[in-house]
Amino acid sequence: MTSHPLQFIGMIGTQNASETRRAPGGAGGVDKSFVAATARAHEYAGFDRVLIGYFSAAPDGFQVAAYAAHQTDRLKFLLAHRPGFVAPTLAARQLASLDQFSDGRLAVHIITGGSDADQARDGDFLGKAERYARTDDYLDVMKKAWTSAGPFDHDGPYYKVRDSFSAVRSIQTPHIPVFFGGSSPEAIAVAGKHADTYALWGETLAQVRETIAAVRAAARPHGRERDIAFSLSLRPILGRTEEEAWARADRILATAKALREDPNFGYRRPPGAPQNAGSQRLLEAAAKGKVVDKRLWTELAALTSAQGNSTSLVGTPEQVAESMLEYWDLGVTTFLIRGFDPLEDALEYGRDLIPLVRQAVARRQSPTLAAE
DSSP states (O other): OOOOOOEEEEEOOSSSOBTTBOOOSOGGGOOHHHHHHHHHHHHHHTOSEEEEOOOTTSOOHHHHHHHHHHHOSSOEEEEEEOTTSSOHHHHHHHHHHHHHHTTSOEEEEEEOOSOHHHHHTTTOOOOHHHHHHHHHHHHHHHHHHHHOSSOEEEEOSSOEEEEEOOSOOOSSSSSSOEEEEOOSHHHHHHHHHHOSEEEEOSOOHHHHHHHHHHHHHHHGGGTOTTTOEEEEEEOOEEOSSHHHHHHHHHHHHHHHHHHHTOGGGOOOOOSSSOSSHHHHHHHHHHTTOSEETTTEEOHHHHHTTTOSSOOEEEEOHHHHHHHHHHHHHHTOOEEEEOOSSHHHHHHHIIIIIHHHHHHHHHHHHOHHHHHO
């Protein structure tokens, strides 16, 4: 069985904003000082990597990653990327070039796209099943471009290339790590074939156990059942006492509700139920109650129609670490954690939470430490 190390991933955006914090006006959606500060804060706080997200109106993630890499020395990056908008051969060269300039600090997070409306904003009108079939073909080509010793041809259902070759290669071998998101059966089938790390949102313990089993089953025909690592995304809310943490959660919910009622906040309520399976699974968890599995808080997911990473573990750092270890026991080895105050929370996690989880995992892995 492949052993996967414990990793922590944060997130950097281009403005100091969240569900509870209004984005400052001006600057065309990019605050360079904030990007630099949050990247440095995550490096200082002991995160392994930061996610740079993707949606149809966002600044270009390649540029954000390049700028953030220039501001840091060790911090690694997870760049969200949607297949289908550039040729896979070009994307392979873009990613390999960025990996070279960042000294091998890049991973790519393949997001096929779960919203027809958001895809259409960039001119993509394929249905969901076709999008995942295209992603499979896209990754076949991309991996060939990264690894082929010489020119290659490819004849797939969506991409055909002749005599293709990339003169730029990733520093990392065999190629840049591939993270993969998507909870539908189509997504899991593609993840089983291609993912180095499969990323889940903050589901219940039972849901995570079910998803891990499904992804491993999809990987089995490819001989990869134990090769895939698993990442879980959460929004920890910490307090010096449990009561203080829950009071903080209540304030976060009240602020998020107030901002959604403000027409100047820029929030557009999506029509109907979310299309993507990941959001549907979070809403399924929220339907079980405001708190599930002792301290998995679901009210913000319910408020936002689970449009993203929106469930939280709430409690003291010790209590939240204990809950994270329950996911570790299921096979989760990477935790993507971000707060509602992006800069301040990253520093708080680095001071109060990340060391506790690292120490607890080290004790579990070392009989000597466990006996102490």
